[in-house]
Amino acid sequence: MFKINENYQKLPGSYLFSTIAKKVSEYQEKNPDRRVIRLGIGDVTQPIAPAIIDAMHRAVDEMGNAETFRGYAPDLGYDFLRKAIADNDYRARGCEVSEDEIFVSDGAKSDSANIQEIFAESCRIAVCDPVYPVYVDSNVMAGRTGDYDAKTETWSRVIYMPTTAENHFVPEFPRETPDIIYLCLPNNPTGTTLTKSQLQEWVDYANRIGAVILYDAAYEAYISEDDVAHSIYECEGARTCAIEIRSFSKNAGFTGVRLGFTVVPKDLKCGDVSLNAMWARRHGTKFNGAPYIVQRAGEAVYTDAGKAQVKEQVAYYMKNAATIKTGLADAGYEVFGGVNAPYIWMRTPQGMTSWEFFDYLLENANVVGTPGSGFGPSGEGYFRLTAFGNYENTVEALERIKAL
Amino acid sequence: MFKINENYQKLPGSYLFSTIAKKVSEYQEKNPDRRVIRLGIGDVTQPIAPAIIDAMHRAVDEMGNAETFRGYAPDLGYDFLRKAIADNDYRARGCEVSEDEIFVSDGAKSDSANIQEIFAESCRIAVCDPVYPVYVDSNVMAGRTGDYDAKTETWSRVIYMPTTAENHFVPEFPRETPDIIYLCLPNNPTGTTLTKSQLQEWVDYANRIGAVILYDAAYEAYISEDDVAHSIYECEGARTCAIEIRSFSKNAGFTGVRLGFTVVPKDLKCGDVSLNAMWARRHGTKFNGAPYIVQRAGEAVYTDAGKAQVKEQVAYYMKNAATIKTGLADAGYEVFGGVNAPYIWMRTPQGMTSWEFFDYLLENANVVGTPGSGFGPSGEGYFRLTAFGNYENTVEALERIKAL
Numbered sequence: 001m002f003k004i005n006e007n008y009q010k011l012p013g014s015y016l017f018s019t020i021a022k023k024v025s026e027y028q029e030k031n032p033d034r035r036v037i038r039l040g041i042g043d044v045t046q047p048i049a050p051a052i053i054d055a056m057h058r059a060v061d062e063m064g065n066a067e068t069f070r071g072y073a074p075d076l077g078y079d080f081l082r083k084a085i086a087d088n089d090y091r092a093r094g095c096e097v098s099e100d101e102i103f104v105s106d107g108a109k110s111d112s113a114n115i116q117e118i119f120a121e122s123c124r125i126a127v128c129d130p131v132y133p134v135y136v137d138s139n140v141m142a143g144r145t146g147d148y149d150a151k152t153e154t155w156s157r158v159i160y161m162p163t164t165a166e167n168h169f170v171p172e173f174p175r176e177t178p179d180i181i182y183l184c185l186p187n188n189p190t191g192t193t194l195t196k197s198q199l200q201e202w203v204d205y206a207n208r209i210g211a212v213i214l215y216d217a218a219y220e221a222y223i224s225e226d227d228v229a230h231s232i233y234e235c236e237g238a239r240t241c242a243i244e245i246r247s248f249s250k251n252a253g254f255t256g257v258r259l260g261f262t263v264v265p266k267d268l269k270c271g272d273v274s275l276n277a278m279w280a281r282r283h284g285t286k287f288n289g290a291p292y293i294v295q296r297a298g299e300a301v302y303t304d305a306g307k308a309q310v311k312e313q314v315a316y317y318m319k320n321a322a323t324i325k326t327g328l329a330d331a332g333y334e335v336f337g338g339v340n341a342p343y344i345w346m347r348t349p350q351g352m353t354s355w356e357f358f359d360y361l362l363e364n365a366n367v368v369g370t371p372g373s374g375f376g377p378s379g380e381g382y383f384r385l386t387a388f389g390n391y392e393n394t395v396e397a398l399e400r401i402k403a404l
Numbered sequence: 405m406f407k408i409n410e411n412y413q414k415l416p417g418s419y420l421f422s423t424i425a426k427k428v429s430e431y432q433e434k435n436p437d438r439r440v441i442r443l444g445i446g447d448v449t450q451p452i453a454p455a456i457i458d459a460m461h462r463a464v465d466e467m468g469n470a471e472t473f474r475g476y477a478p479d480l481g482y483d484f485l486r487k488a489i490a491d492n493d494y495r496a497r498g499c500e501v502s503e504d505e506i507f508v509s510d511g512a513k514s515d516s517a518n519i520q521e522i523f524a525e526s527c528r529i530a531v532c533d534p535v536y537p538v539y540v541d542s543n544v545m546a547g548r549t550g551d552y553d554a555k556t557e558t559w560s561r562v563i564y565m566p567t568t569a570e571n572h573f574v575p576e577f578p579r580e581t582p583d584i585i586y587l588c589l590p591n592n593p594t595g596t597t598l599t600k601s602q603l604q605e606w607v608d609y610a611n612r613i614g615a616v617i618l619y620d621a622a623y624e625a626y627i628s629e630d631d632v633a634h635s636i637y638e639c640e641g642a643r644t645c646a647i648e649i650r651s652f653s654k655n656a657g658f659t660g661v662r663l664g665f666t667v668v669p670k671d672l673k674c675g676d677v678s679l680n681a682m683w684a685r686r687h688g689t690k691f692n693g694a695p696y697i698v699q700r701a702g703e704a705v706y707t708d709a710g711k712a713q714v715k716e717q718v719a720y721y722m723k724n725a726a727t728i729k730t731g732l733a734d735a736g737y738e739v740f741g742g743v744n745a746p747y748i749w750m751r752t753p754q755g756m757t758s759w760e761f762f763d764y765l766l767e768n769a770n771v772v773g774t775p776g777s778g779f780g781p782s783g784e785g786y787f788r789l790t791a792f793g794n795y796e797n798t799v800e801a802l803e804r805i806k807a808l
Contacts, residue, residue, distance in 0.1 A: 003523065004682065005522050009677065041476075043475035047470045047472075048467045057461060060461055063452045065451055066449075069660075071447035071660050072660060119407065121409075179406035211406055257696070258693070258694070258695045281412060286513070287510075291662045293661070293697065294697075
């Protein structure tokens with residue numbers, strides 16, 4: 001008789017966004033005349049830029065023509081895209097990353113969930129708290145997290161690194177020694193990040209203790225401050241301890257197009273086993289390449305026109321971020337993030353829980369955000385608003401909040 | 405100090421197609437005047453059909469327009485595609501499969517490699533021999549296969565079911581009891597399949613012993629005989645024991661477009677745990693949906709124009725299959741498959757090994773095929789030719805082989 005992977009049974013329900021959707025639809029039903037503005041989900045709203053649309057049309061035509069048709073893509077990505085990435089995201093910033101260290105994928109979510117597979121089950125992971133839930137959940141499925149304590153909402157073998165206003169959103173080196181350290185910078189949901197010198201300390205720490213940093217840089221395009229690294233490979237020594245995961249979702253609006261990549265440096269080894277070779281084997285066995293059309297779309301992001309157009313989109317969202325941040329501050333709230341990231345993180349007022357504030361905001365301002373507690377126990381007492389809405393709605397949402 | 409997943413170290417090198425490529429390029433270098441014809445790799449060559457190209461252009465335009473832009477797709481697939489699949493692939497054949505039992509993915513390779521994750525590490529797998537290598541390799545990575553014996557090229561905990569001319573390519577129920585049974589039907593590489601009543605016996609067997617059948621139906625579109633099931637759900641009782649994996653790669657040429665789906669019936673349970681719910685959780689955690697553009701392409705496969713056009717492509721390839729099959733038989737070879745599948749499987753002549761025949765054919769006919777031993781130990785002494793080339797080349801390749 002077959003048996004299931006029992007680790008799945010340990011996973012608590014994943015109800016954050018479904019609970020939000022349910023509460024909103026109940027509210028709308030009872031109050032059909034109110035126009036609810038959604039600043040909750042981290043999905044983009046601007047259409048794909050013209051240079052990218054053109055590239056996709058061309059690629060579609062190629063697929064319809066016998067002379068230019070493309071079948072299976074190389075498992076690890078087309079050379080044209082890997083070169084564009086290496087040139088623009090790395091060489092242009094002085095980082096040593098070569099084409100064959102770049103693995104093109106269908107997105108950062110897949111990569112950040114799958115990357116744990118190449119590590120031993122015994123490895124202990126450390127995560128910032130609050131953080132993107134996929135890191136912990138994918139390790140739960142792999143049996144790496146121990147037991148769940150429903151009261152504290154923590155796993156016995158996961159090392160949590162609180163990232164809160166109290167430590168200025170700079171996580172401390174944990175007391176217990178981790179083997180794998182997840183860092184999402186700029187961070188989702190707090191919208192905060194580390195300076196390059198703070199990140200360098202993490203690289204040094206990881207090299208010292210023999211840990212791997214899984215560095216999720218999905219929000220890199222939103223960095224506006226000079227002393228913040230765009231890639232972990234700007235730090236010395238990162239090539240021996242860090243894997244970097246990148247996305248086209250937030251810089252170029254590819255949430256529904258699906259493209260990402262992961263960098264595994266050849267200097268990253270366990271004894272004499274190359275993690276680059278392991279990830280190549282994993283990719284080659286369990287993945288069949290990103291679509292040709294989508295890889296051409298990715299290439300177009302790096303053309304002059306593409307760069308200018310996606311920069312405009314990022315600026316559009318960051319104008320929203322500034323609107324939210326200033327508006328909330330004017331209304332007397334304690335506000336974080338929003339400078340190097342499209343997320344604004346606020347402390348809930350008067351000791352309200354995250355969900356209490358969610359209800360309060362929905363009912364009184366008809367604005368939807370995301371309760372911070374959904375991203376980890378240290379997110380309790382915080383609330384996330386995103387800059388991915390349209391500008392007019394964002395302005396109106398803030399007017400309503402200020403009028404409370 | 406972090407540790408790696410040691411199971412990766414057990415994997416023998418995966419050299420089949422790279423060795424073929426190396427041998428061909430060496431031959432071409434020495435013999436630049438010879439025109440080599442490749443009937444080796446299972447990749448399609450016909451361009452994407454016009455109805456599908458039109459649908460992709462429309463979807464690309466939607467993505468470039470603020471009113472019609474789509475961000476994150478539903479993790480499990482858009483309703484429009486799940487409905488088209490349920491209607492056309494299942495309801496039209498009298499199979500009971502509902503929309504929420506269909507999980508849209510980026511392809512059958514990913515699904516067939518990832519599906520093992522929801523089972524316990526202790527499960528024993530059974531595979532046909534020879535077969536698509538991903539089934540075994542993905543289980544090696546998960547630590548489910550025991551030790552590798554380089555001499556016999558087998559794993560100690562894998563149950564091999566020889567599928568050869570001696571048993572008319574009908575695998576026997578194994579002596580040891582498996583928990584998970586992989587069946588690829590029509591089979592890659594043998595191009596053979598089972599009748600519906602033979603498949604029914606496997607379903608009954610699986611239900612009797614409490615095993616799950618992982619049914620890979622990637623070549624379903626090539627079935628030409630009436631007594632062959634297009635879906636395992638045509639068999640009674642399959643809903644309590646079978647997961648079906650399907651692809652758009654071979655019926656509609658999507659090898660570079662990337663789309664597939666997996667059916668997990670709600671009646672498939674381990675105790676009271678639903679495998680449908682487990683796969684939904686896996687998909688929702690580790691995957692972020694197939695691209696909108698690609699899902700619209702998939703939908704177009706099921707339109708009247710799409711159906712007619714992909715049917716023509718399948719017929720084109722099957723004309724190649726008939727050409728190969730007849731040509732080889734005329735030349736005195738023992739030939740199998742090619743009736744319900746785009747693969748022709750032949751016995752090597754005069755006791756040659758698969759690789760000896762590869763060299764012989766390359767050097768004397770300038771034709772490239774795939775050595776059967778690359779698909780499993782029982783593939784030794786066989787050779788695979790594929791019908792995915794163009795017709796003129798296929799005819800010429802067979803003329804050359806007949807002239808040997």
